[in-house]
Amino acid sequence: MSSLSEIAGDERTARMVLSMLVEPDDAVTGRLLATVGGVETLRLAESDSPVPGLNEVDAHVWRGHFATSGIDALDDRLLQTRQTGLGVLMPGDDEWPRSLGDLGERAPYVLWTRGASSFLARPVADLVTLTGARASTSYGEHVTGTLASDLAAAERIIVAGGAYGIEGAAHRAALATGGDTIAVLANGVDRAYPAGHSELLGRIADVGLLVSEVAPGATPTRHRFLAHARLMAALSAATVVVEAGARSGSMKVAHDAHQLGRAVGAVPGPVTSATSVGPHRLLVSGEARLVADSTDLEQMIDQATGSRGSVAARSQPARRTSREARSVVEM
DSSP states (O other): OOOHHHHOOSHHHHHHHHHHHSOTTOHHHHHHHHHHOHHHHHHHHTSOSOOTTOOHHHHHHHHGGGOSGGGGGHHHHHHHHHHHTOEEEOTTSTTSOGGGGGGGGGSOSOEEEEEOGGGGGSOGGGEEEEEOOSSOOHHHHHHHHHHHHHHHHTTOEEEEOOOTTHHHHHHHHHHHTTOEEEEEESSOTTSOSSGGGHHHHHHHHHHSEEEESSOTTOOOOHHHHHHHHHHHHHHSSEEEEOSOOTTOHHHHHHHHHHHTTOEEEEOOOOTTOGGGHHHHHHHHHTSSEEOSSHHHHHHHHHHHHOOOOSTTTSOHHHHHHHHHHHHHHHO
16 A cells, blocks of 8 residues: 555645545644644654654544545555545645635635636735525525625626525625636535535636635544535625524634634624524624625725725626636636
8 A cells, every 4th residue: 555655646636635534623733734734644644753742642633633544545545536526725826815814724724626716816806795594585596596696786796605595695796697606515526415406506616716624535524514604604705694593604704704804794684593593693792894785895805905996897807818818617
C-alpha cells in the first residue's frame, strides 16, 4: 500500500486527500494546514514526529483520523475524481474566495466545484446568502422569491444550501429571473441531495455553481451540515434568515455570519407561526436587522461594505465576465 506522502506529493493533492479522510472544520487539521501546509500535514499524520502544538496523547488522537480503510482506495478515488472533470480550488488560486480568509484556521481544506467557479472570484459584496426553514410557509416562500428576484436584478449572486423550503425557493427564483446562484452543499457535488431537488441541483450545476468542501461521493451528516453553515456565512456580504425555528440550522448560519462581522438580516413573520421564532429572536438579540424588502437588504449591504449599491451603479462588465466564464464551463 502506498503511503500518504507517496500518494500526495503536491499541495493540491494533499488537500484533496485531507478532504477525503478528515471531517471538515477540524481544529487541529486546520491549524496545521495554515502553519505547515498540506504535504507536511500528511507526513506528520503517518510519522511518529512531534506534531506542533500537540502533546503526545492529543497527537495520537489526531492521527486516528487517518487510521481508516479508506486510505487503501485513495489512488482510485483520486483517479475517479480527476476523470469526472470536477473543479478543485485551494488557497492562492485565482477563483478561491478571498472572503474565506476571514475563517482563519477554520477555512476549508479545498473547495470542490461543479459549474461556474468564476462566481467565487466575484467581490464579497456581490454575494447574498438566503436561508431558512425546510418546512417553510407560502408566506416565507413568497418573500424569498421576491428578495431573490430583486437581488438577481441588482446583479447579486444568490447563495443558499440547496435544501427544501426557503433555500430551494431562493435558487428557483434566481434561476427564473436569469440570475446567478450558488448552492453550498454538505455532501459531494456529484450527489443530488435532497433527492427531490435533483432536477434543481442539476440546473444549478448547468448554469450556476455547486460547491462543497467534502469530496465527491461524500454523504451529508449532521456534522457536515453544521460545518457548511460557516461557508454559507463567510462567502457573502450579508445573510438573511427568512423563516426558521428556534433550533433551525439556518440560525447557525446567521450566528456564524454575525461572528464574522457580516451583515445579518431577518424577515419578520406572524407571531403565531413557529417559523417566525428564529427571525424574531435574531431581531430581539440585535444580531440581525429587519428586512421587509430588497431595499432594506441593499441598504444593509451598502452600509456593511461601502459598495455603490444601486442597480444603476453596479457595473455591467462584471456580469458579462461571469456569463463568459459560464459558457466556457458549459462547452
